Amino acid sequence: MPAPITDEQHRLDREALLDAAEGLFYEQGIQAVGMDLIRTASGLPLKRIYRFFPAKEDLVVAVLERRDRRWRGALAAYVGEVPDPRERVLAVFDWLAAWFAEPGFRGCAWINAHGELGTSSEAVLTEVRTHKQAFHDQIADWTRAAGLPAAEPVLLLAEGAIVTAGITGDPAPARHARAAVAMLLGGA
Template identity: 70%
Template sequence: MPAPISEEQKTRDREALLDAAEALFYERGIQAVGMDDIRGAAGIALKRIYGLFSTKEDLVVAVLQRRDARWRGNLTDYVERRDDPQERVLAVFDWLEQWFAEPDFRGCAWINAFGELGATSPAILTEVRAHKQAFQEQLAAWVTAATDAAAEPVYLLAEGAIVSAAITGDTSAARRAREATRTLIA
């Protein structure tokens, strides 16, 4: 009988699995990646994988949840280095432009997941909506602190820049959205 797996090993396996799945899903798409691909990239047996996540859908949701915490956390860290409230709002677009310039940028993981599975997976749809709502609220808090202008147009400019950069490969979408935002919040 094999030795029981420690909680520490379970945590390491879970993180390795999430790392591998996130990289593969983001690079190739969720439906294009099979569980054998994830097994190979993570170096974890399929039985072990299914012991951690009973379905691929559960794994996708966990990947999106972890990515949300990291993505919004990195954005917050970057934006809140500024003291001026209007500069904080504009810094969102500076951060987006840096993200768009990363060599592995493939657009928004949540929009991608929605495009692939949003119509057929209530769990993934719920996770996508939760991320978008949280991002909208995060942005609204910065806009409200900076101006009396409505926050929703700023959110729509950010989302539009993300989609535009993903489709065109042009990082300047963030700069153009930044300039439009500057006008809105002035």
């Protein structure tokens, strides 16, 4: 009889599974990636994968939830290093520019997931909306502190830059959006 799996091994296996699925989903698309490919990439047997996540949709939601914590956490840490409230708003676009320039950048994982599954998976749609609302709330906090009357123009410039960079493969939209936000800040 095999030894029981420890809590630590359970945690490590779950993280390996999420790492493998996230990489594959982001690189190839959710629908293009089958569970056998995830099994191979994670090194876990399908039976174990399905114990963690009974359906692929559950795995997709878990990947998006974890990515959201990491993505928004990294953005907040970067912006939090900037002391001036107005410069903090501009720092959002500096962070986006660096993200857009990373090897393997393929746009917004939540927009991509929505494009693939948003009309057929209520769970994925809910997770996408949760992420977008949380991003909005971050932007709103920073714009309010900078004296801007509304967060939406800054949010739309950020979202537009993300989509445009994802489509074109060019990080320049972050710079263009930053310049537009600087004009908004100059008028506030």
